[in-house]
Amino acid sequence: MVSDLKTLIGTRIRIAREVAGMSREQLAALISRTPEALGNIERGASxxxxxxxxxxxxxxxxxxxxxxxxxxxxxxxxxxxxTRAIALIRTLNNSELELALEIIEVLKRRATNAR
Known part of the structure; x- marks a missing residue:
């Protein structure tokens, strides 16, 4: 269970970092850690x-x-x-977010009607 949680947290961090367009080295510098330590966290090794x-x-x-x-x-x-979707959503302005929501709602309606 702890291993799964470490992997889950690490995956979320890696995806959010990638969506932010940040390298491992850049994020590590911002949090005063080594890139290796951050890599261990992202892989779920620690x-x-x-x-x-x-x-x-x-x-x-x-x-x-x-x-x-x-x-x-x-x-x-x-x-x-x-995780990737949430990270991307956070980068949108209000009008882009409203459009994204409309698109998701259309997809949901199509899926519901297809059943």
């Missing part, structure tokens, strides 16, 4: 202390709860897609 996770969240403009919130029986691909 679990960062809460203060480090807070620094990472701050540097990536992501709430700590989004990084550490556990998803029981989460499928890794789904977690990756949702």
């Amino acid at each position: 679990l960062a202390p809460l203060d480090t996770l807070g620094l990472i969240g701050g540097a990536l403009s992501i709430p700590l709860s989004d990084l550490v919130g556990e998803e029981p029986q989460a499928k890794s691909r789904r977690v990756e897609i949702e």
Whole structure:
């Protein structure tokens, strides 16, 4: 269970960093850690202390709860897609966000009608 959580948190951090267009070295410098230490966190090889996770969240403009919130029986691909979507959503202005929401609602209606 702890291993799954480490992997989940690491995946979320890596995806958010990539969406932010930040290299591992850049993020590591912002949080005063080595790129190797950050790589271990992203791969789930180690679990960062809460203060480090807070620094990472701050540097990536992501709430700590989004990084550490556990998803029981989460499928890794789904977690990756949702994390990427959330990170991209945070980069949109209000009008872009409204358009994205309309598109998602159309997709949902199509899926519901197809059943």
